[in-house]
Amino acid sequence: MGSVAKDGCKLKDLIGAFRRHSRSAFTAGLGILLGAGALLWWTRPLRSDNFVFYLPAARDVLPVRTLGETSYLPLVGVLNLVGKVDALRESSNKLSLWYGDNTLEVRDNNRKVTLNKTSLKLSEPVRFVNGQWLVPVDFLSVVLPRLVKEPIEYRAGDKRIFIGSAKPATFAVRLESLANGARVRVEFTSPLTFQTAARDGKWILYLGDRAIEPLEQKFDFDNPYVSDLRFDDQDGVPKLILTPKTSGLDLYPALEEGGKVLRADILKPAAPATGQATGAAAQSAGPGQAGGAEGPAALPQRPTLPVVVLDAGHGGSDSGAQGPNGVLEKNLVAQIVVRVRTALLATQKYRVILTRMGDTDPDFDQRAIVADTAHAAVFISFHAGNLGFRSPRVAVYTFQPPGGGSTFDPLAPRPLLMPWNEAQTPHLAESQKLAQALEEQLSRLSEIQSGPIQPAPVRVLRSVDAPAIAIEVGSLEPNTDPAPLLDSQFQQKIASAIVSALDAFEGGVS
Numbered sequence: 001m002g003s004v005a006k007d008g009c010k011l012k013d014l015i016g017a018f019r020r021h022s023r024s025a026f027t028a029g030l031g032i033l034l035g036a037g038a039l040l041w042w043t044r045p046l047r048s049d050n051f052v053f054y055l056p057a058a059r060d061v062l063p064v065r066t067l068g069e070t071s072y073l074p075l076v077g078v079l080n081l082v083g084k085v086d087a088l089r090e091s092s093n094k095l096s097l098w099y100g101d102n103t104l105e106v107r108d109n110n111r112k113v114t115l116n117k118t119s120l121k122l123s124e125p126v127r128f129v130n131g132q133w134l135v136p137v138d139f140l141s142v143v144l145p146r147l148v149k150e151p152i153e154y155r156a157g158d159k160r161i162f163i164g165s166a167k168p169a170t171f172a173v174r175l176e177s178l179a180n181g182a183r184v185r186v187e188f189t190s191p192l193t194f195q196t197a198a199r200d201g202k203w204i205l206y207l208g209d210r211a212i213e214p215l216e217q218k219f220d221f222d223n224p225y226v227s228d229l230r231f232d233d234q235d236g237v238p239k240l241i242l243t244p245k246t247s248g249l250d251l252y253p254a255l256e257e258g259g260k261v262l263r264a265d266i267l268k269p270a271a272p273a274t275g276q277a278t279g280a281a282a283q284s285a286g287p288g289q290a291g292g293a294e295g296p297a298a299l300p301q302r303p304t305l306p307v308v309v310l311d312a313g314h315g316g317s318d319s320g321a322q323g324p325n326g327v328l329e330k331n332l333v334a335q336i337v338v339r340v341r342t343a344l345l346a347t348q349k350y351r352v353i354l355t356r357m358g359d360t361d362p363d364f365d366q367r368a369i370v371a372d373t374a375h376a377a378v379f380i381s382f383h384a385g386n387l388g389f390r391s392p393r394v395a396v397y398t399f400q401p402p403g404g405g406s407t408f409d410p411l412a413p414r415p416l417l418m419p420w421n422e423a424q425t426p427h428l429a430e431s432q433k434l435a436q437a438l439e440e441q442l443s444r445l446s447e448i449q450s451g452p453i454q455p456a457p458v459r460v461l462r463s464v465d466a467p468a469i470a471i472e473v474g475s476l477e478p479n480t481d482p483a484p485l486l487d488s489q490f491q492q493k494i495a496s497a498i499v500s501a502l503d504a505f506e507g508g509v510s
């Protein structure tokens with residue numbers, strides 16, 4: 001409606017203030033926030049049912065249960081995330097827990113928690129529902145600080161808690177108008193990295209490993225190119241989700257100022273007549289048709305070949321399983337991955353991406369992000385372990401969601417953003433097909449024992465948004481001769497089996 005020119009003069013719309021916060025501000029404010037918490041909690045739209053725990057070396061999520069008007073967390077789940085429950089005893093309506101040097105007692109329908117004979121009061125009663133002990137979320141501010149030696153940052157009403165010394169970064173957002181688009185500047189309090197993905201007409205900027213505490217969750221823009229920017233970490237992975245106003249726009253994100261500023265330019269593509277994309281467009285991904293099908297991301301140098309992501313398990317300080325004579329799982333699977341990569345590239349039908357280069361140990365989420373941002377056609381994870389006395393032997397796994405069965409309904413419309421920890425669910429049938437194709441190839445090799453395909457809660461597969469399987473070769477354990485596994489012919493046969501399996505998988509990966 002000709003609003004472009006008008007908006008063009010609106011320079012430097014300050015959307016959010018750049019603020020630093022400190023731990024002391026948190027603790028000082030806790031009392032006041034706790035009071036206001038109950039109110040804030042319910043006026044906030046609950047977009048997800050997860051609670052995120054940022055731990056010193058990891059992050060994890062627990063499901064939030066809502067009973068009446070209160071949000072509850074599973075007690076044993078919380079304690080096992082921040083430490084380890086040593087023992088527990090249940091009687092008719094009472095649970096006693098031993099946790100390090102502490103004894104903790106709760107009762108069903110009772111607000112009182114007894115910690116080492118000290119009585120503490122929660123805002124709402126503990127509940128015992130479907131075999132699970134649930135505590136109201138204020139357990140995190142009333143009881144947890146007495147159990148955990150590390151500093152805790154938790155704002156009542158938030159669905160995230162920071163445990164340990166790492167101070168979360170925060171950020172401010174500002175919008176600027178450009179001649180043919182808009183620029184969103186996100187200023188962080190400490191440097192970070194990012195990776196871009198596109199899905200369902202939105203751009204997703206994964207913010208790497210850092211713990212991030214947003215001051216605001218959502219920024220709405222009055223702009224012809226960009227609708228809003230939203231922070232989301234409810235699946236345990238901090239990210240910004242940018243929604244363009246219309247389809248057909250390009251995103252050019254870049255880091256500036258040593259990684260402290262993320263600049264995202266949303267531009268109208270240049271008319272074809274004026275030609276060439278410039279070298280400045282180093283990273284660009286277009287969300288394509290808004291509301292359209294999966295990931296049409298238009299990277300300028302987007303590969304036309306399907307991407308196969310190979311994941312060598314473990315690495316760095318995590319050696320995995322160990323055989324005699326210092327044979328380590330991490331090195332063995334890295335060796336196999338190199339052979340598989342070479343075999344796949346030789347076909348000239350695939351592009352191959354590895355989740356780790358060299359002896360590093362990316363966490364499960366980082367491995368999945370590699371696959372998801374590359375729009376992997378297939379993901380294969382490699383492990384080695386003890387598969388019994390017959391060696392060599394190969395086992396193929398597909399992901400099994402916790403609790404066994406999947407509630408995924410293939411006919412239901414796909415949500416705009418699949419929760420991160422359920423990304424594999426819609427692909428389970430395809431993953432099964434891929435596993436079968438590989439199993440079929442392996443069964444032809446008389447010298448290798450294999451099968452049957454096993455569903456297993458292989459964590460690295462959980463968040464992969466593509467057909468995904470895990471392969472375990474064995475046996476790698478202290479009492480079995482590892483020589484057959486190190487044999488180049490054995491490894492080459494696995495590589496060839498994978499190439500043939502990908503060929504057979506739905507008549508070739510596309």
Ligand SMILES: [Zn+2]
Nearest residue numbers: 313320383384
């Ligand atoms: Zn392993």
